Each structure stands twice: as structure tokens, then as C-alpha cells.
Amino acid sequence: MTIQLGQTAPDFEQDSSRGRIRFHDYLGSSWGVLFSHPKDFTPVCTTELAAVARLELEWKKRDVKVIGLSVDSTENHASWAEDIRETQGQSLNFPVLADKDRTVSSLYGMVHPEADPSVTVRSVFVIDPNKKVRLTLTYPPSAGRNFAEILRVIDSLQLTDKNKVSTPSDWQPGQPVIISPALSNEDAKVRFPQGWKELRPYLRVVELRDETAQAAE
Template sequence: MTLQLGQTAPDFHQDSTHGPIRFHEWLGSSWGLFFSHPKNFTPVCTTELGEVARLKPAFDARGVKPIGLSVDAVDSHRAWDRDIEETQGAALNFPLIADPDRKVAELYGMIHPQADPSVTVRAVFVIDPAKKIRLILTYPPATGRNFAEILRAIDSLQLTDAEKVATPVNWTPGEAVIIAPSLSEAEARERFPQGWREQRPYLRLVDLPR
């Protein structure tokens, strides 16, 4: 199954380190960060899960619920959690889905046979409160993810949902944004009375109030 931006994230019911989870019900009205791991007791995954545990307050501040997946059983997940805490200094504080039958991995297209038919790729899905997929990232099994970039992308998604703007290259929160080309000059003046810097009629940079 190939998932695309704008599609509804598939629902599922699966066991996890936090007990049985019905995905849509668990998400509720929150944003979701759903990310997969090739298998348990792998070095890159161990560092990633520790990082997300450390970043949990940052996700909470954005109304985002992180949830991981690995194609092993819950008992194995719990044993792995002890290793994560001992090596990374942070224990799992979010659910890790057990997917030994690969039901969810197949549902989300996390098995890429041409890369490795035996494990999931490092998939990332950002899902909005309407259960729509808003961002998809796919890393090969050996390349660790950059969760600072994932947070930055979530900041952009949430800002551009709230304002008629887009975020330029390498944007970080607090920097200038681009006024949506769909806004006329009159509409832009009404929405952005602070004014903007016009590099081209289609490229208008504005500083938003903090």
C-alpha cells in the first residue's frame, strides 16, 4: 500500500507497551508522530527512541503524540526499554507498538523489498488532528533520523495551517516567512499590517508577531 499526503492515516488495533491501542481513538484530537524501527535491539533505533523520550516535552508543547513501531513482541519491547534507559539515559515514555505479524507495517508500506525484505524502513508519518497524513519521511535502516528536523517540520505545518504563509528554505521558528501568493496585496495589507519585504511580487517576506 502506498500512502500519500492528504490521505487519511489507516486505523489499526494492535498491542503496545502501553496496552492495546486503537490508533485513531488513541490520537483523539492531537497531532501524531508515527515512526517505525527495523527491529528490536538495534543500535541506531536505541539512540532514536532515547532521543524521542528526551524530546517528549517538546512534542507535548506542540500537541503531538509520538508513537513508535517495531516488528517484535511486547515482551521484547519491554526488555529493550531497559537497554534504552541504561544506554541513553531516558526510558520510553510513549507507546511502542508490537507488530510481529507485520500487519501495521504492511498497512503503512513500511516494508521495502528492494531495500531489505526482512525489516521495516525508518518511516515517519506526521498526522494532523483530522487524521490526515501531512508529512512522510523514509530513511534506510542504517541512517538515523534527525528529530530536530522533524520538530522543525511540525512547527512549519502548524504555523502554515494557522496563517496564510509558507516557510522558506532552512526556516526555523521566529524567522521571516513567505506571504502566500494567493493573497492579493489588499488582503496581505489587512492580514499583515506590519508590512513586508517584497523581493518579487510572488516572494514577500514578513516577520510575524512573536
Template structure:
């Protein structure tokens, strides 16, 4: 199944380390990050799950729930959680979906046969409260993900949902933003951007971050 930005994230019910997860119900009015792992008891995944456990307060500040997936079963996940806490100094504090039947992996196209026909690649899906898919990232199994980048993108998505701006290259929270080209009325611009803006080109106008 090919998923594209703006699609409704497929719903499912699947067991997890926190019990059965009814995905859309679990998301509720929050944003969500679903990210997959090739297999339990693997080194790169262990570092990722430990890091996300430490970063959970940052996700919560942004009204984001995180949920992982691995193709192994719940008993295996729970055994792995002990290793994660021991080696990463952080107890697992979010659910890991069990997907031995590959149901969720197939729904979200997480298995890429030319890379490996049984294990998931490192997929990332950011889903908004309307259950719409807002970001997809796919990493090879050998490369750990950059979760600072993921938080940066979530900051951008949430900012641009509520203000008439886009974020430029390498933007981070607090940086100047781009006014969307569709906004042209001078009075509307004055009202929306009381901090002012700089015109570099008619289509390239920079303004301080509106919600700062």
C-alpha cells in the same frame, strides 16, 4: 499500499507497550508522529528512542503524541526499554507498537523488499488531528533520523495551517515567512500582516512570522 500526503492515515488496533492502541482514538484531537524501527535491540534505534524520550516535552508543547513501531513483540519491547534507559539516560515514555504480524507495517508500506524483505525501514508519518497524513519521510536502516528537523517541520505545518504563509528554505521558528501568492488584495494584506512585508518579486514577499 501507497500513502500520499492528504490521505487519511489508516486506522488499526494493535498491541503495544502501553496496551492495545486504537490508533485514531489514541490520536484524538492531537497531532501524531508514527515512526518505525527495523528491529528491537539494534544500536541506531536505541539512540533514537532515547532521544525521543528526552524530546517528549517538545512534542507535547506542540500538541503532538509520538508512537514507535517495531516488528518484534511486546515482551521484547519491554526488555529493550531497560537497555534504552541504561544506555541513553532516559526512560521510554511513549508506546512502542508490537507488529509481529506485520499488519501496521503493511498498512503503512514500511517494508521495502529491495532493502530488506522482513524488516521495516525508518519510516516517519506526521498525522494531524483530522487524521490526515501531512508528512512522510523514509530513511535507510543505517541512518538515524534528525528529530530536530521533524520538530521544525511540525512548527511549519502548524504555522501555515493558521496563517496565510509558507516557510522558506532552512526556516526555523521565529524566522521570516513567505506570503502565499494567492493573497493579493492590499487591504487584506495590511490586515493579515500588520508588521509589514517586503516585496522582493511580485510572487516573493517576506513578512515577519505572524504568530510571534
């Protein structure tokens, strides 16, 4: 199955390192990040799980719930979690699905037979409070994921959901954004009274004020 942007994230029920989880209930009204690992006791993923755990306050700040996945058992997850604590100096603070029967892996298209039919690829899904898939990423086994980039994209999604704007290449929070081409200049004057810089009629750059973002909420 191919998961596409805008699609409702498939619901599921699966065992995890923190007990049985029904995915949509787990997310509630929060944003979600579901990310998979080929299997337990893999070196790159050991560093990744620790990196996600270290970002606990950043996830909470954005009202994001994270959940990992591996095709191993809960028993293996417990042993792996201890390895992560000992080698990375960080305990896990989020659930890791024990997808031994590949229910979730199959549902989300995480097994790529041409890569390796026996394990999941390293996927990332960002899901909004309406349970819609907003971002999908698939990484090769050798390259560790950049979770700062995933946070950046969530910042962009949350900002652009509240304002008629898009974020340019390499955007960081607080930097100028692009006014949506669908917004006329007349409407833009109401929404952005601070004015903007028009590079082209379709490329209008604006610095958001705090009150502008608040008024759009």
C-alpha cells in the same frame, strides 16, 4: 500500500508496549508522529527511541503524541526498553507498537522488499488533528533520524495552518515567512498591517507579529 500527503492516515488496532491501541482513538484531537524501526535491539534505533523520549516536553508543547513501531513482540519491547534505559540514560515514555503480524507495517507500506523483505524500513509519518498525513520520510538504516528537524516541520505546519504563509528553506520559529501567492496585496495588507518586503510579486517576505498569528487562530 503507498501513503500520500493529504490522505487520511489509516486506522488500525495493534498491541503495544502499553497495551492494545486503536490508533485514531489514541491520537484523539492531537497531532501524531508514527515512526518505525526495523526490529528490536538495533543500535541506531536504540539511540533514536531515547532521543524521542528526551523530547517529551517538546512534543507536549506542540500537542503531539508519538508512537513507535517494531515488528517484534511486547516481551522483546520490554527487554529493549531496559537496554535503552541502561545505555542511553533515558526511559521510554511513549508506546511502541508490537507489529509482529505486520498489520500496521503492511497498511503503511513500511516493508520495502528490495531493501529487506523481513523487516520494516525506518519511516516517519506526521499526522494532523484531522487525521490527515502531512509529512512522510524514509531513512536508510545507517543514518539516525534528526528529530529536531521533525519538530521544525511540525512548527511550520502548525504556523502555516493558521496563517496564509509558507516557510522558506532552513526556516526556524521566529524567523520571517513567505506570504502565500494566492493572497492578493489588498488582502495581505489586512492580514499583515506591519508590511512586508517584496523581492518579486510572487516572493513577499513578512515578519509575523504575535497578534497576527493570534488573530488568525
